[in-house]
Amino acid sequence: MSVRHLLAFLFVFSADVRVKAAELAALPNSADVLQEPTDCVMRTSPCAVKTRAGEKFKLAVGEFTVVLDAQTSVVRLSESGIALLAGTVWVQGEKPFTVRGEFGAVVSHGGEFWVSRDMERMRVAAIGEPVALEPRGSKIALRVDPGEENWMGRVGGDGAAATGVPQAIPLAEHMRRWARLFPGTKRQFEKASREFHRSWGRGLASVAAYHESLAEDRRRALQEEAEKRARLKDRREKRSEELRALYRRKVLLD
Amino acid sequence: MKKGVFLAYGLILAGLFMQAHLHARYKFSGIERLRAEIDRQGREIERERFRAELAAHEFADYRGHVATLIPDALKKSGGETERYRLRTLASVVQAPDGDRLPLERASGLFEKGKARFRAETYEAAVAAFRGVIERFPESIHVAEAHFLLAESQFQLKEYEACLATIEAMITLFPESELTGFALLRLGKIYEYQDRLEDAVEVYRAVLASYKDQALLTQARLSLKAVEL
Numbered sequence: 001m002s003v004r005h006l007l008a009f010l011f012v013f014s015a016d017v018r019v020k021a022a023e024l025a026a027l028p029n030s031a032d033v034l035q036e037p038t039d040c041v042m043r044t045s046p047c048a049v050k051t052r053a054g055e056k057f058k059l060a061v062g063e064f065t066v067v068l069d070a071q072t073s074v075v076r077l078s079e080s081g082i083a084l085l086a087g088t089v090w091v092q093g094e095k096p097f098t099v100r101g102e103f104g105a106v107v108s109h110g111g112e113f114w115v116s117r118d119m120e121r122m123r124v125a126a127i128g129e130p131v132a133l134e135p136r137g138s139k140i141a142l143r144v145d146p147g148e149e150n151w152m153g154r155v156g157g158d159g160a161a162a163t164g165v166p167q168a169i170p171l172a173e174h175m176r177r178w179a180r181l182f183p184g185t186k187r188q189f190e191k192a193s194r195e196f197h198r199s200w201g202r203g204l205a206s207v208a209a210y211h212e213s214l215a216e217d218r219r220r221a222l223q224e225e226a227e228k229r230a231r232l233k234d235r236r237e238k239r240s241e242e243l244r245a246l247y248r249r250k251v252l253l254d
Numbered sequence: 255m256k257k258g259v260f261l262a263y264g265l266i267l268a269g270l271f272m273q274a275h276l277h278a279r280y281k282f283s284g285i286e287r288l289r290a291e292i293d294r295q296g297r298e299i300e301r302e303r304f305r306a307e308l309a310a311h312e313f314a315d316y317r318g319h320v321a322t323l324i325p326d327a328l329k330k331s332g333g334e335t336e337r338y339r340l341r342t343l344a345s346v347v348q349a350p351d352g353d354r355l356p357l358e359r360a361s362g363l364f365e366k367g368k369a370r371f372r373a374e375t376y377e378a379a380v381a382a383f384r385g386v387i388e389r390f391p392e393s394i395h396v397a398e399a400h401f402l403l404a405e406s407q408f409q410l411k412e413y414e415a416c417l418a419t420i421e422a423m424i425t426l427f428p429e430s431e432l433t434g435f436a437l438l439r440l441g442k443i444y445e446y447q448d449r450l451e452d453a454v455e456v457y458r459a460v461l462a463s464y465k466d467q468a469l470l471t472q473a474r475l476s477l478k479a480v481e482l
Binding site for chain 1: 300301304305307308311314315317318319321322323324325326344347348349
């Protein structure tokens, strides 16, 4: 191998490492978030807060820590709840806590979880303990186990918010957002991510079993649907006899 | 030596004078004040946008609340006018039900076309059947819509358009019994146009391709009449 090849190899290798490190870079803490009413963060609720691009913010809500990602808007409603308007929050605490939104509420009885909100969906990922999704207009709450993610969407024709099926937390995306908001050192992050990986693996296994049963249900439903379609086709054939008689009269006798 | 010292002093003084001049010009030009004003207004815009976001959230929250109440209200509503109002409101506040609606609309449009066909208002029927074919090409009614479109065009004496529709049926649904009937109609059009050889070909194609007895009988009769 020539020196030039060796240098090229070293350059490509080091460039790759730099990109990955950049993706996992932590955001600086914001010293000056937007607040409505002015300077409400240090006072009592309700208080709306928004972070600017490239900054994170740690919001104190009662005994909880709510870390806001860049360009995230929340309203602190009480000592145990916030409303998420846009962006991503990382919630940590030991007591019951609620994150509300247009599509429903996320209820935790303690533990760590993430909530992301865009125009169409509110996505929830449970980390340490399970959380409950209470979709708007629905009487049934959905459980999200540690290592899993689920979502709620807009209210549909049945008067209840749409919901998804549990999935394993998308690992790469989660690591990037976690690294952005992680308060400790790189070494602490490595240790925490190894612990997370174990709970994520357990979540993946339970989700796999669930999806297997879901696929079986779907297969059965499709089979029933096919049978139903066949019955409908027979019925339609019988009904169209009359119309065909009309065709014959018109075409053959004209 | 003295000359050199004098020149150096002169250059230093000129440099200092220029620096002082530039600083004074910047200080008294108002640029600093304008920059501060731009910064202030930028922050004000940011704050207004945040307020707008909060207002939009309140609206979205209210919209979600209304959307949950509509199904119950629809069940309890009395008159058609009230139901129409509620459905209009639902179309704004609820998430669109994108999968079911097009097929329902295709069926509705096809039924409308059939009713117009039966009432012998063929121009209106043509519009409805064209709508089914163009807007809902995956609908189960497309074959029948083609047939009835061809038949409506025949009744309106639009023979060229009718021929085009039947040709499309031959391409899209060659095995459908309806295409057999449409081919008989095609043979009749050729007969009207004195294209007897073409008509014979069509009747023979029907005899070779379909099993329906009424269709075969009529194809044989038509063939016999043309060959005579």
